[in-house]
Amino acid sequence: MRRKLISVIEDCMVRVLADSGKPLTLEEIVLRIQKMNPMVLSGTSPAKSLYSVIYRREKTRADDGEPGLFKRKVLFRVGLYSLRKQQGRRKN
Numbered sequence: 001m002r003r004k005l006i007s008v009i010e011d012c013m014v015r016v017l018a019d020s021g022k023p024l025t026l027e028e029i030v031l032r033i034q035k036m037n038p039m040v041l042s043g044t045s046p047a048k049s050l051y052s053v054i055y056r057r058e059k060t061r062a063d064d065g066e067p068g069l070f071k072r073k074v075l076f077r078v079g080l081y082s083l084r085k086q087q088g089r090r091k092n
Contacts, residue, residue: 009033009053012040014069014083023073023080026050054081 016032017024024032026047033041033050043049058068071084 007053007057008037008040009050010057010069012037013050013054013081017070017081017083023082025078025080029081 012033013029016029016036020032030041030046030050034046041050054070058070061068068084071082073080073082
C-alpha cells in the first residue's frame, strides 16, 4: 500500500467539516477554507480545484483498499460532503 500524507487542502477540509458538524456543499467548504487560509484555494474556480483534489485522493485510497476520509451524499442534485466515521482506530 502507498502511504499518502494528507494534503493542506484535505486538512483544511477536514477541519471545516469537523467544525461545522453537518454536511456542506463544496461552495460552502471553499468559502470557509478561504476565510481560514486565503492562500490555499486561490484561482478562477476553487470549488472545481477542491473537487479534483478530493476526487483523486479518495480514488487512490479506494484503489489501495483504504477507507475514504469523506462521505458524499447527493440531495436535490447538490453534493453534500461530510466526514466519514473512522472505524478501527485505537487511542494510545
